[in-house]
Each structure stands twice: as structure tokens, then as C-alpha cells.
Amino acid sequence: MIPLAVLKPGxxxxxxxxxxxxxLFIIGLKQGTHPSTARRGNKIAAVxxxxxxxxxLLLDGMGNWGFIAIGLAIGGAVGAYASIRVxxxxxxxMVALYNGVGGGAVALIAWSEIRHGIHIGGAMPLEExxxxxxAGIIGSISFWGSNIAFAKLQDLIPTRPLAVPGQQIINAxxxxxxxxLAVIIAINNEPPSQFLFILILIAAAILGNLVxxxxxxxxxxxxxxxxxxxxxxxxxxxxxxxxxVALIVAGTLVGSSGxxxxxxxxxxxxxxxxxxxxxxxxxxxxxxxxxxxxxxxxSIGAQDAAIKLAYAxxxxxxxxxxxxxAQAQHAVKEMANQLEKRGVTVNYAxxxxxxxxxxxxxxxxxxxxxxxxxxxxxDEINPEMPRVDVAVVIGANxxxxxxxxxxxxxxxxxxxxxxxxxANEVIVIKRSLSTGFAGIDNDLxxxxxxxxxxxxxxxxxxxxxxxxxxx
Amino acid sequence: MSLFTEFxxxxxxxxxxxxxxxxxxxxxxTPLMSQTNAIHGIVMLGGLIVLGYAGxxxxxxxxxxxxxxxxxxxxxxxxxxDRMLGMFAKKPKPKADADGKGGTGK
Numbered sequence: 001m002i003p004l005a006v007l008k009p010g011x012x013x014x015x016x017x018x019x020x021x022x023x024l025f026i027i028g029l030k031q032g033t034h035p036s037t038a039r040r041g042n043k044i045a046a047v048x049x050x051x052x053x054x055x056x057l058l059l060d061g062m063g064n065w066g067f068i069a070i071g072l073a074i075g076g077a078v079g080a081y082a083s084i085r086v087x088x089x090x091x092x093x094m095v096a097l098y099n100g101v102g103g104g105a106v107a108l109i110a111w112s113e114i115r116h117g118i119h120i121g122g123a124m125p126l127e128e129x130x131x132x133x134x135a136g137i138i139g140s141i142s143f144w145g146s147n148i149a150f151a152k153l154q155d156l157i158p159t160r161p162l163a164v165p166g167q168q169i170i171n172a173x174x175x176x177x178x179x180x181l182a183v184i185i186a187i188n189n190e191p192p193s194q195f196l197f198i199l200i201l202i203a204a205a206i207l208g209n210l211v212x213x214x215x216x217x218x219x220x221x222x223x224x225x226x227x228x229x230x231x232x233x234x235x236x237x238x239x240x241x242x243x244x245v246a247l248i249v250a251g252t253l254v255g256s257s258g259x260x261x262x263x264x265x266x267x268x269x270x271x272x273x274x275x276x277x278x279x280x281x282x283x284x285x286x287x288x289x290x291x292x293x294x295x296x297x298x299s300i301g302a303q304d305a306a307i308k309l310a311y312a313x314x315x316x317x318x319x320x321x322x323x324x325x326a327q328a329q330h331a332v333k334e335m336a337n338q339l340e341k342r343g344v345t346v347n348y349a350x351x352x353x354x355x356x357x358x359x360x361x362x363x364x365x366x367x368x369x370x371x372x373x374x375x376x377x378x379d380e381i382n383p384e385m386p387r388v389d390v391a392v393v394i395g396a397n398x399x400x401x402x403x404x405x406x407x408x409x410x411x412x413x414x415x416x417x418x419x420x421x422x423a424n425e426v427i428v429i430k431r432s433l434s435t436g437f438a439g440i441d442n443d444l445x446x447x448x449x450x451x452x453x454x455x456x457x458x459x460x461x462x463x464x465x466x467x468x469x470x471x
Numbered sequence: 472m473s474l475f476t477e478f479x480x481x482x483x484x485x486x487x488x489x490x491x492x493x494x495x496x497x498x499x500x501t502p503l504m505s506q507t508n509a510i511h512g513i514v515m516l517g518g519l520i521v522l523g524y525a526g527x528x529x530x531x532x533x534x535x536x537x538x539x540x541x542x543x544x545x546x547x548x549x550x551x552x553d554r555m556l557g558m559f560a561k562k563p564k565p566k567a568d569a570d571g572k573g574g575t576g577k
Binding site for chain 2: 079248249260
């Protein structure tokens with residue numbers, strides 16, 4: 001890239017190009033509403049990004065080209081490598097990490113802005129200083145919160161809720177402290193204090209850690225969506241600080257997207273976002289449920305399962321995160337193929353929070369060539385359940401637990417579930433009777449029409465497929 | 472641009488964002504999220520701008536890391552979204568029909 005410096009920052013030409021850029025983002029997202037156009041939409045958005053980057057490189061005042069080249073080369077290489085190597089099961093971690101680096105970038109930009117303000121000397125205008133402070137705060141929370149979410153999803157730290165005594169009070173003190181520091185900086189803005197700004201970054205970092213640490217694995221889809229919204233908002237704040245319209249619009253679009261997903265996930269769990277963030281899900285009730293009495297279960301082998309399935313007319317597969325962990329999507333598809341050969345109708349019932357991020361299970365099944373039309377959403381499949389001959393639960397747990405409907409004292413009471421117990425028969429493929437993310441016993445396992453097939457999801461699905469073929 | 476003009480743009484963008492994104496089906500939520508990761512890479516612009524007026528070692532470092540983070544978002548986000556959407560796109564329709572000769576599907 002040749003330093004041309006042909007565009008004036010904030011000038012008409014640069015602004016016009018930024019408008020082209022964010023229009024392409026909006027068109028790209030709009031195309032994402034259907035699988036047949038989504039891929040093209042993604043490319044359109046990428047073109048929009050290229051326009052935005054080239055425009056910025058042509059601005060007057062660009063410099064330090066060596067450092068720009070280093071940053072682009074390292075970031076581009078890491079991004080490209082990761083995107084090629086990541087397994088579809090690992091998408092939640094990857095998105096968490098991307099949320100994190102996005103927020104981190106914003107926090108660093110805000111820090112740099114503060115230093116720039118100090119170098120210029122005099123009072124930093126509030127219309128620049130306030131968004132800079134917001135960008136630093138939100139960016140730092142997002143960076144550290146996302147790192148914790150990543151570590152949880154990657155099993156680097158326990159996914160169970162980690163409670164710190166006095167959690168709420170500490171969070172409140174940190175939150176108020178951050179705001180107070182920000183106000184102090186804004187009042188004494190000639191020039192703003194870098195020391196206090198760094199304190200803000202640190203306090204926000206601790207807050208990000210403490211907010212995400214106590215959140216259990218079941219709530220990860222909400223956390224990831226929320227951090228996605230946070231990174232978007234932080235970018236918009238940076239846009240205000242830098243007077244950059246592309247940043248404002250793009251950041252706001254991402255913020256809207258994350259907010260919508262957060263609300264949808266919370267609705268799917270029948271809980272408020274505040275409840276998810278501050279309750280430390282599954283911490284206390286787990287101990288009660290874990291000491292539960294021994295109840296009888298029906299255990300079957302692959303051959304019995306194959307017979308039940310092969311002579312059914314209508315089978316629904318309920319996949320959960322266990323399927324993803326076991327990389328069983330291809331084996332399950334093979335089992336479905338064998339059933340379809342015998343004329344059995346096979347559909348897939350996808351709970352909104354199946355997997356660890358919104359829409360995760362759909363991606364995994366798409367990877368295994370399951371047709372888009374066979375993926376049924378919860379509200380679509382539940383009325384059908386009484387007419388289903390066999391429901392096969394593979395690696396799903398809490399989202400099938402009838403206690404959510406029947407037991408008002410259950411920690412998951414009121415959570416919408418896939419009502420598999422309404423089906424004539426249920427086969428649960430699972431390694432043991434252990435609990436899911438919510439840490440509670442699943443009543444489904446002990447119902448009379450439920451059979452447990454204790455095995456690894458992938459091995460069991462392959463075995464059942466082979467048995468069906470041999471029938 | 473005045474603060475209030477920017478604020479008007481911000482508010483309008485919120486409405487556009489809600490309008491467009493609420494139409495994305497659940498099935499495509501993961502690709503949507505990784506695509507918004509990529510769009511969030513727009514922060515790289517901020518990294519470039521602050522690097523433009525960086526004056527000491529710390530500022531070079533901060534700016535370079537910000538640019539690298541943004542580039543990870545852009546490159547990684549768009550590529551992985553493309554990879555995922557490719558999986559939704561490849562639908563062997565004729566083959567599915569052949570498999571379903573026994574009265575499969577609705």
C-alpha cells in the first residue's frame with residue numbers, strides 16, 4: 001500500500017466511501033436471512049470491509065506503515081489459519097475469542113486516544129472524551145469476559161458456575177467505581193488522567209472476569225450473544241470518539257445483532273438476562289439433586305434400539321451438545337440414511353439453545369449434509385410429538401427434562417423443552433446418567449417409555465446404523 | 472460531524488439492525504454471529520487511525536496490536552463464515568430424493 005494521503009479525514013470523499021461501505025454491510029446482512037443467499041451476502045459484506053479499509057489507508061495522516069504492515073500480516077495470518085483449522089464443534093470458542101479480540105482492540109484504541117489527547121494538551125473535548133471512556137470500559141469488559149467464556153468453552157477452566165462470596169457486592173462496587181473514575185476524568189479533562197484511565201481498564205477487566213466466571217455452561221449461548229453485543233457497542237463508541245461514521249454504523253449493527261440473539265436465547269430459557277448473569281445457575285440445586293435416590297432405568301443395546309427404530313414410521317432425533325463433543329453428526333446422519341432407506345421419516349428437533357451458541361447445532365448437522373428442511377425448530381416439532389413413534393435423544397439432556405414443565409421447584413422450571421416424553425417411545429443415547437449443564441437429574445431417564453442406550457454417541461449411532469442395515 | 476448528527480445515525484442504525492437481523496432464521500444464527508464478528512473488525516480502522524498519530528514505543532505497540540486484532544476479526548470472521556455457509560449451500564437435492572423413494576419426508 002502506497003501512502004497517498006489523498007482523502008481528508010471527515011471529508012466528503014472519505015464519508016461517501018464509508019457510506020458505500022456500511023451500505024454493503026447492511027445488504028450483506030440482509031442476504032443472510034436465507035441459506036441460499038447468505039454466502040453471497042457474506043462476500044458483499046467483505047467487499048464493504050475492503051472499501052472501508054482502503055478508504056482509511058488513503059486518509060491524510062496515515063503513517064507508521066511498517067507497523068501497519070506488521071499488524072495486518074500477523075492478524076491476517078492468525079485469522080486465516082484459525083478459520084481454516086477450526087472444527088465446527090469449536091465454533092463457540094472461536095466466536096468468543098473473536099468477540100474478545102474485537103473488544104480488546106477497542107480498549108487499546110481508547111487508551112491510545114487518551115494518550116493522544118494528552119499529547120495535544122489542553123482540555124479534551126467531552127464529545128470525544130466520553131465516548132472514549134465508554135469504549136475503554138465496554139471494550140475491556142468484553143475482552144476479559146470473552147476470554148473467560150473462551151476458557152470455559154475450551155475446558156481450560158471448569159464450566160460449572162464458580163461462585164465468589166459476596167459476588168454481587170463486589171460487582172456493584174466495581175461497576176460504580178468504574179463510573180466514578182470516568183466522571184472524575186471527564187471533569188478534570190485538561191488533560192485527562194492516563195493513570196485513572198488505566199485504573200478504569202483494570203477495574204472493567206476484573207468486572208468482565210467476575211461477571212462471566214459464575215455463569216454455567218448451559219447459559220453460554222446467552223453469554224456469547226451478550227459479549228457479541230458488547231463488542232459491537234464498544235466499536236460504535238470508538239466511532240463517536242474518532243468521528244468515524246463507518247465505525248458507528250457497523251458497530252451498532254453488531255450491537256443490534258448481539259442484543260437480538262441475547263433476548264432470543266433468554267426467552268428460550270424462560271429467564272431474564274439479569275437472572276442469567278447474576279444467579280450462578282445450577283450452583284445450589286446441584287447438590288440437592290446429586291444426592292437423589294436410586295431410581296430404576298431401562299437399559300437397552302444397539303440391536304434393540306435398531307429394531308425399535310427400523311419398525312417405526314416417524315422418528316425424531318433430538319441432538320444436543322453431547323453429539324457435538326462426540327463428533328457424532330456424521331454417524332447420526334448415517335443412521336438416519338439407513339432409516340430413510342426403510343421408509344422411516346426422520347426429522348431433527350433443534351432446541352434454540354442446543355449446543356453452546358445460537359444456531360450451533362444447525363451448523364453441525366449441515367456439516368453432515370442433513371437437509372435444511374429436516375431441521376425443525378422446537379415450536380414446530382412439539383405439537384407433533386404425540387404422533388412420533390420414537391424420539392432419539394443424542395447427547396441432549398436439560399432441554400428434554402420434563403421437570404421443566406412438571407416440577408415448579410426445579411431450577412429449570414418454565415424453561416421451554418423439546419417434549420420428547422410425549423412421544424410413544426424414547427431412546428436416550430448417553431454415556432451415563434450424569435447430569436447436564438444445569439447440574440440436575442433428568443426425570444426423562446426414569447420414565448416407563450424411555451430406554452437408555454449407554455454408549456458414546458458416535459459409536460452408538462454407527463452401531464445402530466449397522467444393525468438397521470443388517471435387519 | 473456534530474455529535475447530534477452522529478447520534479441520529481446511531482439511532483437509525485439501531486433500527487436498521489433490528490429490522491434486518493430479526494429476520495435471520497435460527498438455523499443461520501451461528502454464521503450470523505461469525506459474520507458480525509467480521510463486521511466488528513471495522514475497529515481495525517480505529518487501530519489504523521491511532522497508529523497514524525502514534526509517537527512513542529508504547530503507542531506503536533498499542534496501535535499494532537489493535538490493527539492485528541482487527542485483522543483477525545476481519546480475515547478470520549469472513550473466511551469462517553464462508554466455510555460454514557458453504558455447508559448449508561451444498562444440498563444434494565436429487566440424491567436426497569433418490570434416498571427417499573420409500574415415502575420419506577413431507
